[in-house]
Amino acid sequence: MKIKIILTLYDEAMRYKKEYLIDFINGRMRKRDLYIYSVIIGGSWYLGLLIAWIFFPGFYSIFNNTISDLGNPNLNPFPGFQIFTITCLITGIGGIPVSLYLYRHIIRYSRRLAKIAFSLNLTSLISLIMIGIFPNTGNVYYIHSIVAFINFLSSFSYILVYWLGLIFYTRRIPKVERFISNTIIILMISILTVNIFLLFYSTISKIIQIGIISTIILRFSFLEWLFLFTGGFQLALIVILVPNVLK
Incomplete structure (x- = not known):
């Protein structure tokens, strides 16, 4: 009898x-x-990026090396580029539940906004997985370049959409909290916009060879790393704010 009860409880727990x-x-x-x-x-x-960086032979500089160089098998041989690939796969797949959580919160306020944000977020995660699969070398270099561009564009876009959604749908919270929240959001949007503008400026300047691209802070690799951290910080703020503001 006791064994049967234990098995029943175990089945219920499972x-x-x-x-x-x-x-x-x-x-x-x-x-x-x-x-x-x-x-x-x-x-x-x-x-994962840090470990891949540690295994990078020679000197790696955020001013001269892009993030993708960590996943280049020629520049970062075993086990460096494998670690980068695994990191991209884990983050890309692992980020889906978080994006679904945000989607389920926002959809209660705006179905259209939720769908746009989720689509962009999912595009960013899928392109991140593809960045890990297709390194920036050899025959797949152009595939890598395309998915990397899609990743940056979709990442910028979905973060921006989340911020705009938080501004539009914070009317139910007290005025003081709303003022603080919106001030933070506007600041984040400004930082994000400047970062992405400089990133595109750097890319275009490099292609057509104009401007002051030689300036260290305007180098693509540095701006790419800068966006990685500013974007990551902003996404963390979004994850914190959405369940607290959009209740």
Whole structure:
């Protein structure tokens, strides 16, 4: 009798875990779990890049080397480029539950905005996976360049859409909190816009060889790394603000 009760309780526990896991993957998670999971995925991304950087032979400079160089098998042989590839795969796949969580929160306020933000977010994650699969060398160089461009453009776009959504749909919170929230958002949008503008300016200047591209702070590789950290910081703020502002 006792064994039967234990087995029944075990089955119930397993069923609960299975249901919770399915809900978790689909973005139906507790706020606390969202924060913990986001820290794990975000931390894995930056830690993976750091480890790939450590294995990079010779001197790696953020002013001369792009992020993709960490995944170049010619520049960063085993195990460096494999670590970069695995990091891109883990982050790209692991980011989907977070994007679904944000989608489920925003859709209660605007179905159109939620769909646009989720589509851009998903595009960014898929292109990140492809960046890991197709290195910036050999016959797949152009594929890498295209997906890298898509990744930056979609990342900038979905972060911007999230910020705009937070501005438009914060009317229900107290005025003081709304003022603080909107001030932070406007500041983040300004930083994001300047960063992406300089990034595109750097790219165009390099192609047509005009401007002051030789300036260190305007080099593409440096701006790319700058966007990596500013964009990551802003995404972290979005993950914190969305469940607290769009209740």
